[in-house]
Amino acid sequence: MSDPALLKHTPLESAHVACGARMVEFGGWYMPVQYSGIMEEHRAVRSASGMFDISHMGEVIVSGPGALAWLESLLTNRVGKLAVTRGQYTLMLDERGGVIDDLIIYRTGELSYFLVINGACRDLDLEWMHGHLPSDGSVVLQDQGNDYAAIALQGPDAEKALRALYPACDIPKRNGIAPLIPSHVASDGIVPSLVARTGYTGEDGFELFVPVAHGIALWESLLAAGVKPCGLGSRDTLRLEMGYPLNGSDLSRDRTPLEAGLDRFVGLDDPEKVDFYGRKALEQQRSEGLPSRLTPLKLSVQGPPLRSHYPVLADGVAVGETCSGALSPSLGEGIAMAYLPEVCRIPGTQLEIEVRGRRYAASIATLPFYKKPSL
DSSP states (O other): OOOGGGSEEOTTHHHHHHTTOEEEEETTEEEEEESSOHHHHHHHHHHSOEEEEOTTSEEEEEESTTHHHHHHHHBSSOGGGOOTTBEEEEEEEOTTSOEEEEEEEEEEETTEEEEEEOGGGHHHHHHHHHHTOOTTSOOEEEEOTTTEEEEEEESTTHHHHHHHHOTTOOOOOTTBEEEOSSOOOOTTSOOOOEEEOOOSSSSOEEEEEEEGGGHHHHHHHHHHTTOEEOOHHHHHHHHHHHTOOOBTTTBOTTSOTTTTTOGGGSOTTOTTOOOOTTHHHHHHHHHHOOSOEEEEEEESSOOSOOOTTOEEEETTEEEEEEEEEEEETTTTEEEEEEEEOGGGOSTTOEEEEEETTEEEEEEEOOSOSOOOOOO
C-alpha cells in the first residue's frame, strides 16, 4: 500500500480508526475496507442496516440558464425528463463512447442540478467538464467535493434509523433528494445538508450529505442508533450480488455502456434526447454488432474467492477475463463478471475460470445473482 501520508483522507477517518477499521488505499484515498469482517457487515446490510463512508465521492453543482442543454450534451440519458427533486443514474462518455464515469444526477431547482461522481474519477470528471463548458458563461460549475462529509445508510431498517434521527425530515422517495432537516444551512456559504435515496447494495438506502464539520457527529449518531459500520469489502460484495458495475473494474474508457449492458441508461432511441458526446460511436457500434458484453458467471464447484483478471475459458480456449469477482456471502457461491463474446453468453453455458493455474467449472448466470426471499 502507498504511504498513507500521500493519499487523500476523508473527514470521517478518526471515526473509522475509533471503530477499529482496517484501512487501505482505494482510488488514491485512505479508506476502511472492513471493521468486524466483510461477511458480518454484508449480512447486517441485508438484514438490518449498515453505513458506509462515501465522503471520497464528489459533489458538483451545475446551474445557470444553459445548464440543462449542456448536461444533455454531456450525459447519456435525458436530463430534461427530471422533475425538481428527482434523480437518475447516468453516464459521461468520451467521443469514442468509453465511460469516463457513471454517476447520479439530481435536479434540485429549475436551473440547478446536484451531481454525485465517483471518488477515483473526481479530478478527471472535473477536468472533462471544465474543458467542455460553453464560453458564454451560461453554465456555472461548482466543485463542492471538499465541503461535504457523506454517509450511505443502507438496509431494510435504514428508513427507521433515519426517521428516528430526523423526525422532521420529509424523506424522499426512491431516486429523490430533499433537505436533511434539521439542516445545518449556514449563512457563511457552508453547504446545505441533503438526503438522497438511491443506494448501491440492492437494499433500501439513503445518502446523507452534511457539511464536513458535522460529519463525525452524524456518524456517531448512527452508530449509537445501532447502525453497523461497513467498509469497502462488503460494499463490493453487496453491489456484485446485484450485478451493479464498478467503475475502474467493470466500466472504463475501453468499454462502452452498450458493452456493459447499460443500454437502458443511454437515450439512443429517445426522440427527445439531443446529441451527446460518444453518441456517434455508440450508434456505429450498435449497427456493427458488439464485440463482447459484460456477463455474469457463477462457479459450479467450490473454489477460491474470485477476483479480477482471472482467465475465462470455453473449450479450453481463453475468451475473456473476470473484471469483478467475490464469494457471495448471501449465496455461498463464487460469482464474477466478465466481458465475453455473444456466443458464450447464453445462460447455463459451461465455461471454466482459471485461478493461479487451476481451472474451476463455471456457468453463465442471470442477474441479479441475489434475489430477496419472498415474504
